[in-house]
Amino acid sequence: MKILILFAALLSAAPPSKLAPVDELTYGKTVAARKGKVVLVNFWATWCVPCRKEMPELARMATKLKAKGLELITVSADEPEDEKAALTFLAKAGIAEPAYLKRAKNDDKFIGTIDPKWSGALPALILYDKAGKKVKTWVGETDLKALEAEVKKLL
Amino acid sequence: MITRRAALAAFSSAACAFSADAMLVRGLDGKEISIVPGKDVTVVTFISTQCPISNDYNDRMSALYKDYSSKGVKFFFVNANSTEPADVVAEHSKQAGFPFQVYKDVNVADKLDAQSTPETFVFDRTGKQLYHGYIDDARNPARVQNHALKDAVEAALAGKPVANPNTKAFGCTIKRPRRTS
Numbered sequence: 001m002k003i004l005i006l007f008a009a010l011l012s013a014a015p016p017s018k019l020a021p022v023d024e025l026t027y028g029k030t031v032a033a034r035k036g037k038v039v040l041v042n043f044w045a046t047w048c049v050p051c052r053k054e055m056p057e058l059a060r061m062a063t064k065l066k067a068k069g070l071e072l073i074t075v076s077a078d079e080p081e082d083e084k085a086a087l088t089f090l091a092k093a094g095i096a097e098p099a100y101l102k103r104a105k106n107d108d109k110f111i112g113t114i115d116p117k118w119s120g121a122l123p124a125l126i127l128y129d130k131a132g133k134k135v136k137t138w139v140g141e142t143d144l145k146a147l148e149a150e151v152k153k154l155l
Numbered sequence: 156m157i158t159r160r161a162a163l164a165a166f167s168s169a170a171c172a173f174s175a176d177a178m179l180v181r182g183l184d185g186k187e188i189s190i191v192p193g194k195d196v197t198v199v200t201f202i203s204t205q206c207p208i209s210n211d212y213n214d215r216m217s218a219l220y221k222d223y224s225s226k227g228v229k230f231f232f233v234n235a236n237s238t239e240p241a242d243v244v245a246e247h248s249k250q251a252g253f254p255f256q257v258y259k260d261v262n263v264a265d266k267l268d269a270q271s272t273p274e275t276f277v278f279d280r281t282g283k284q285l286y287h288g289y290i291d292d293a294r295n296p297a298r299v300q301n302h303a304l305k306d307a308v309e310a311a312l313a314g315k316p317v318a319n320p321n322t323k324a325f326g327c328t329i330k331r332p333r334r335t336s
Binding site for chain 2: 047048049050077079107108111112118119120121122123139140141
């Protein structure tokens with residue numbers, strides 16, 4: 001039984017094989033579909049050094065708190081031609097699905113939909129409560145211990 | 156009391172005490188100067204030596220500078236990253252072949268609430284902010300649809316408003332010095 005549970009856990013932590021597209025029309029639905037869970041959305045890119053630096057720690061946090069109801073969603077802001085590099089990095093960092101690639105039709109609208117106060121600079125982390133309400137936005141290098149404490153308050 | 160006109164007269168000299176509202180940058184030679192929009196169309200752009208998005212715009216920024224500085228537009232390219240000291244900025248400028256000076260920030264990023272690199276601000280001849288946001292709308296020059304900075308500068312020179320005065324300046328975060336409260 002334990003082996004089965006471990007196998008299931010490994011399967012659920014499988015790295016993404018493809019990045020699903022997300023735009024200004026589908027982003028809200030993507031978060032809303034996870035009502036009942038605390039959702040942390042991480043906007044990142046392969047070219048973003050602080051994004052790459054914090055990703056393994058985010059992966060550890062997501063794995064540790066998954067059973068308690070945390071879902072980490074990653075959204076890559078890479079160009080479509082960099083999807084393969086993004087997937088390779090996610091696998092190396094231990095990031096599981098759901099993983100998306102920003103394919104906004106209009107960047108201003110996309111960014112404004114997520115948080116009107118966000119400039120679009122990376123990295124950015126957006127935290128939603130179990131009702132799907134946005135609770136907090138972090139932009140730039142973030143104190144991940146403080147972030148984890150905020151997440152735990154919502155679980 | 157020092158007037159805006161007087162401040163402009165002292166534009167390139169050490170000028171750190173004009174007023175509480177003065178926007179200050181520091182040349183790579185260490186001298187502080189004040190940015191005082193109002194006489195000429197003025198463009199302030201925050202850039203980085205390390206941010207790949209900012210670096211993708213190096214050629215575009217150089218071209219804009221060449222095209223519009225000759226038309227009287229004042230450009231200030233400002234590095235506000237605490238992680239990028241003046242000697243690194245100087246070396247990067249040399250490597251990138253910038254035709255313009257790059258300044259280290261003193262307080263401009265805070266005054267303008269700049270968050271990203273690259274991020275740009277355009278002021279008209281009355282000193283009013285006419286545009287704030289991205290240089291254009293795509294990292295890849297082949298995908299650009301909105302030449303926002305160029306259009307804003309053209310509008311400012313023509314004394315016209317900008318259709319979309321605010322866009323989202325995608326890129327890297329500005330690494331401000333850590334402050335203790």
